[in-house]
Amino acid sequence: xxxxxxxxxxxxxxxxxxxxxxxxxxxxxxxxxxxxxxxxxxxxxxxxxxxxxxxxxxxxxxxxxxxxxxxxxxxxxxxxxxxxxxxxxxxxxxx
Amino acid sequence: xxxxxxxxxxxxxxxxxxxxxxxxxxxxxxxxxxxxxxxxxxxxxxxxxxxxxxxxxxxxxxxxxxxxxxxxxxxxxxxxxxxxxxxxxxxxxxxxxxxxxxxxxxxxxxxxxxxxxxxxxxxxxxxxxxxxxxxxxxxxxxxxxxxxxxxxxxxxxxxxxxxxxxxxxxxxxxxxx
Numbered sequence: 001x002x003x004x005x006x007x008x009x010x011x012x013x014x015x016x017x018x019x020x021x022x023x024x025x026x027x028x029x030x031x032x033x034x035x036x037x038x039x040x041x042x043x044x045x046x047x048x049x050x051x052x053x054x055x056x057x058x059x060x061x062x063x064x065x066x067x068x069x070x071x072x073x074x075x076x077x078x079x080x081x082x083x084x085x086x087x088x089x090x091x092x093x094x095x
Numbered sequence: 096x097x098x099x100x101x102x103x104x105x106x107x108x109x110x111x112x113x114x115x116x117x118x119x120x121x122x123x124x125x126x127x128x129x130x131x132x133x134x135x136x137x138x139x140x141x142x143x144x145x146x147x148x149x150x151x152x153x154x155x156x157x158x159x160x161x162x163x164x165x166x167x168x169x170x171x172x173x174x175x176x177x178x179x180x181x182x183x184x185x186x187x188x189x190x191x192x193x194x195x196x197x198x199x200x201x202x203x204x205x206x207x208x209x210x211x212x213x214x215x216x217x218x219x220x221x222x223x224x225x226x227x228x229x230x231x232x233x234x235x236x237x238x239x240x241x242x243x244x245x246x247x248x249x250x251x252x253x254x255x256x257x258x259x260x261x262x263x264x265x266x267x268x269x270x271x272x
Contacts, residue, residue, distance in 0.1 A: 004096060011104040018108035022116045022242035023176040030175030034115045063172060087101045 002086035005079050007052050012037065013045050017054065017072060017080045025071040027062045046070065054079055116242035119176065121235070122169040126228040129186065132162035133197065134224030141204035141216050156261075163187070180238060183248030185231035187257070192233065196226035 008014050012035070019034050020026065026034075032042045049055040054076030060069045072080070139155030142148065163186050171177055184190040188197055200223025207215035238245040248254075 009096065011107060014104050015108040015111045018243075019111045019115050022112045022246055024179040024247055025177040026115075027175035030115075034111060034118075062175060069177075084105065087105050090096065090101045091098050091105070093098065 002082060002089055004086045004090075005083040007049065007054060008080060008083045010045075012041070013049060014080075014083070016042070016045055017049070017076060018084075020055065020070065020072045021077070021080070023071075025069050027060075028068040028070060029062075031070055049076065052079075112242055115176075116239050119174050119178065119235075119239075122166065122173050125166055125170070126231055128162055129166060129231065130224035130228030132159045132224075133188075133227045134220040135159070137197075137201050137204050137223045138216055138220035140201060141208040141220070144205050145208035145211075178238075178246060179248035180245045181234070181248070183254060184234045184245075187254065188227055188230075189249055189257075190230055190234055192230035193227050196230065197223055199223075200226065 008017060015035055016031070019031065028039075028042070032039060035042065046055060046057060050057060053073055055070060056073050057068050057070055060067060062069075136155040136159040139151045139158075143151030143155070167182055167186055170181065184193070188194055200219045204216045204219035204223070207213075207219060234245070
């Protein structure tokens, strides 16, 4: 059976990474509103996922204001895919 | 982790992704302006190619590039996201329906222009612009139903290569005129 990824196992991180698969890049406030979390909670999860190279952040502009743009890395995309595969095995009861 | 916990976590994550994809919208008059810009570009290219009027060719491409750039900026500003699939499939027309209908309309318009059938040039241009806009609407519906499969478009390198080829073609026309 495939193993769950310890960096993505928290439901909030799974939700964050899955949501990011819908876009190439998203602005910080857009992601925060989509996940319905506070700035600090989102920042905490982003820092943890950035440390293992699952997401990347870059400074940019949105509506004329400086903000952060967030995207999944190719490594993060692979890790998410493997984690979701492991979750599906667990759900289907595959040993 | 228990099976029911895994199922709930996955369902919640997929619902969040679907909600974000569902909220993504185009700015007002997006498809109308893109369809009109394509129609102008097809018409000017056909007219310019038939009597080698370079300024017409350049004007059509400039209008299309300006409209595409403005609409992409408005899309990003409105949604707070960048969607590579949207940029390449809807705006740059790399989807099958958009590219085939564009090529057919452009070919037909050039053929009509060489015979000085200007009403037919207008008809092909409008048909090309309309098909382009409709294929964009279709892509958006497909994206909303399967966002993860359609979010990313062609690579930046591929789009840059297309841009270079288009610029080279235009330069050749300018040199030979």
